Amino acid sequence: MGTAARAWQRFRQHRFGLLGLVVLAVLVAACLSAGWLAAVLGIDPNAVDLFGQYGAPSGSHPLGQDDLGRDVLLRLLAGGQVSLSVALVAAVAAASIGTVVGLAAGYTGGWLDALLMRLVDSVIALPLLPLLIVLAAIDPAKLGFGAWAEEQSFGLIRIVIIVAAVGWTTPARLVRGATLAAREQGYVLAARALGVAPVVVAIRHILPNVSGPLIVATTLAMGQVILFESALSFLGLGIQPPTPSWGNMLTGAQELIWQAPMLAVYPGLAIFLTVVSVNFLGDALQDALAPRSSERADRGST
């Protein structure tokens, strides 16, 4: 039985983890089917219908209509596409930066390690939400990205950059810890003695040891990103309407809480379900992929 099969066996025992996986799969499938569903129902998710303001759920609008008469279900699914893909991309970006930093620090050691780890300490010492606000308030024109900032996709990319800029520290610590442990292993010493280039040793022989905790950290980070996005949206700094995201739908619905309380319930529930599922999944993956090592790595650094 291979490592993967054994990991799957451990994963399967985690009932909540399985549940999380199923719920996430259903959510993702539903969000991906938004375009198809729009075609079937024959409605455009962004079409405004002022006669259908706060329309009750019906055959053509399964979850009713919002303050502009747009279909709530379709917008929820379209918003899910945005929120989930931003979460995935941002979490992977943060993990990639963290992996590079952690490998470099742990494998090289010495002054580079000390410098990078002080940098990690610095970022962690900053209060998170204020930092996100300052980053969101940065004027792209002052960095020479003025033209790019005019584009539609900039809002999404900005969130990814902001999250990656603050989120790389946890993966960096994890990877560094695991690298320190792996560096002294016999097979790594052997590879080095054989004259394999340091970069190749780091990627081929050390990285696989780190992959378990890294996958767990990335999974958990996805849940965090979705919550960050909703917090930034609440402050008006998230993904800007009319592009729907769960965060900005929830924020927009808050002012309409008396007219249409359900408008706040659906995106809130979507966020809640996703983050709970992601956390369950992360927990199960932790047991399956990194039974104890990640905890130790997390505490061992600094």
Add this chain to the structure above:
Amino acid sequence: MMRFLASRLAQSLLVLAMMSVAIYGLIGLMPGDPIDLALSADPRLTAADIARLRLLYGLDEPWLQRYLAWALQAMRGEFGYSRLFAQPVTDALAEPLRRTLLLMGGSFAVALLIGLPAGMAAGARPHSRLDYAVNLVCFAGVAMPVFWLALLLILLFAVHWPIFPASAVALEPGLAAQLRHLALPVLTLGLLQAGGITRYMRAAMREALAADHIRTARAKGLSDAGVVRRHALRNAMIPVISILALDVGGLFSGALIIEMMFGYPGMGKLLFDAVMGNDYNLALVALLFGTGVTLAANLTADIAYAAVDPRVSFSHLSDA
């Protein structure tokens, strides 16, 4: 011991200095500069006036030079004036800080009162029904957008059953009124923080109970309660204390979203207003203050760590 303290203190100061450079740079990247603000206040300013003001304020100097000028002033305790509040930055910070400490202190106490016993009970009986229930509630707690929970609690306890007021600031005088107004925000924040604390405590308890000396104690016939109280608790508290110390650092930055939901002008709101209102001096100091407190809390955690755990020696900590 003294060497350890000195080296950690020096490291913390270094990090603080690094962060002051970074924060200064970030603030500088926000839209506009003081001259733009002066211009928007008085459109009659001519190009010559602007050039003169720029020279006067030193805005034509390179970035690093401006930072050094600011840092020198800051080290003498001169942080400049707040644009929004028209008073020295340190005065503008005082009242929000007092409010934040009240709110955060209360909610932290609530979180500890819920989280520590819940985590202990769940961790002492892994895979029991209680363990699953506690874990489920914690997962739910950390998965909610903050303002959603606040909204639900307002709808429940301020609207549906009007027990508590929805605004955090009492207009009528008296301690009782103030406490009543603080109840909902403190409860919201406390519940949110309790989730994290419970999970730390639960994990630490489980790990502590897995140790060999626990098995020995059990084998010698010590009761479950005795094992937990006399042998596991102390070890379990060590990681928990260090994590709690980190959380304490975060308390000083306020809880922006809760503050906004309940209309409570604390540190979070202050920082947000400063960033959004181009109050550079205030934003800079508020951010640095939050960072400094976190670093101090970090340092305290290290010391506390060594104080509770005789196995940790200071020399070991300093080179880790």
